[in-house]
Amino acid sequence: GNFRASEFAADLFKVATRSGDTSRDYSDPVEFYNRTYLTEGLQDLIGGAVHRLRGDPNASPVVNLQTTFGGGKTHSMLALWHLAAGRQITDFPQGVQDLLNAHRYRDIPAGINRVAIVGNHFAASGEDRGDIHVNTVWGELAWQLGGTDGYELVRQADETSTAPGEALHELLEYFAPAVILIDEWVAYARQLVGREGLAGGTCETQFTFAQSLTEAVKATPGVLL
Numbered sequence: 001g002n003f004r005a006s007e008f009a010a011d012l013f014k015v016a017t018r019s020g021d022t023s024r025d026y027s028d029p030v031e032f033y034n035r036t037y038l039t040e041g042l043q044d045l046i047g048g049a050v051h052r053l054r055g056d057p058n059a060s061p062v063v064n065l066q067t068t069f070g071g072g073k074t075h076s077m078l079a080l081w082h083l084a085a086g087r088q089i090t091d092f093p094q095g096v097q098d099l100l101n102a103h104r105y106r107d108i109p110a111g112i113n114r115v116a117i118v119g120n121h122f123a124a125s126g127e128d129r130g131d132i133h134v135n136t137v138w139g140e141l142a143w144q145l146g147g148t149d150g151y152e153l154v155r156q157a158d159e160t161s162t163a164p165g166e167a168l169h170e171l172l173e174y175f176a177p178a179v180i181l182i183d184e185w186v187a188y189a190r191q192l193v194g195r196e197g198l199a200g201g202t203c204e205t206q207f208t209f210a211q212s213l214t215e216a217v218k219a220t221p222g223v224l225l
Helices: 012-017 029-035 040-053 073-083 094-102 137-159 166-175 185-190 203-218
Strands: 113-118 127-129 132-134 178-183
Touching (some): 012 073, 012 113, 012 178, 073 113, 113 137, 132 137, 137 178, 185 203
Antiparallel strands (some): 127 132
16 A cells, blocks of 8 residues: 555554554554564563563563664564553464463463553653642653552652652552553653753662662562563
């Protein structure tokens, strides 16, 4: 049919929030996998994710995607986003079904919570989420995981723009299983460099939170970052 180069620009924010002009090839889980070639790397990523979500303690809790620009990082995150959408295994193409069956996809608990934070779509001054003004990345994480109830667990840390401590462990334990996707974090943190008084905190606080988050995810079965 008609070719539009824009259709090959994956946008995690638009898919996760269902906003903007997003092709069904990206927004619909079945169409996405119909149009996606399962490279060896993508098969490894999906297989590991299934193991982690079904509680396998030997599966990697944190995956750091490293490719060149245009190398497929966002596409890979979309694969995980749609994997956790709760679709029946029989909805997917045969090749995907075979891959998922090999890793016991059917053993994943129902109701996986999904978080997608895209740094260049999250303001350093925070965002309004209904009656709540979310200030920080960890506030946004909590809100996406559990709405108002999730946010209350980290409210103090969010309002003071300081990285959460034990509350982060409590949050993940309560809302597991979950897939947490963070894209363009550097683009967000760059806004905080050398600036005081922003709602998002300091750039250094992002490093503190990143370490706390990876440790909390590692300690919480069924959560993949």
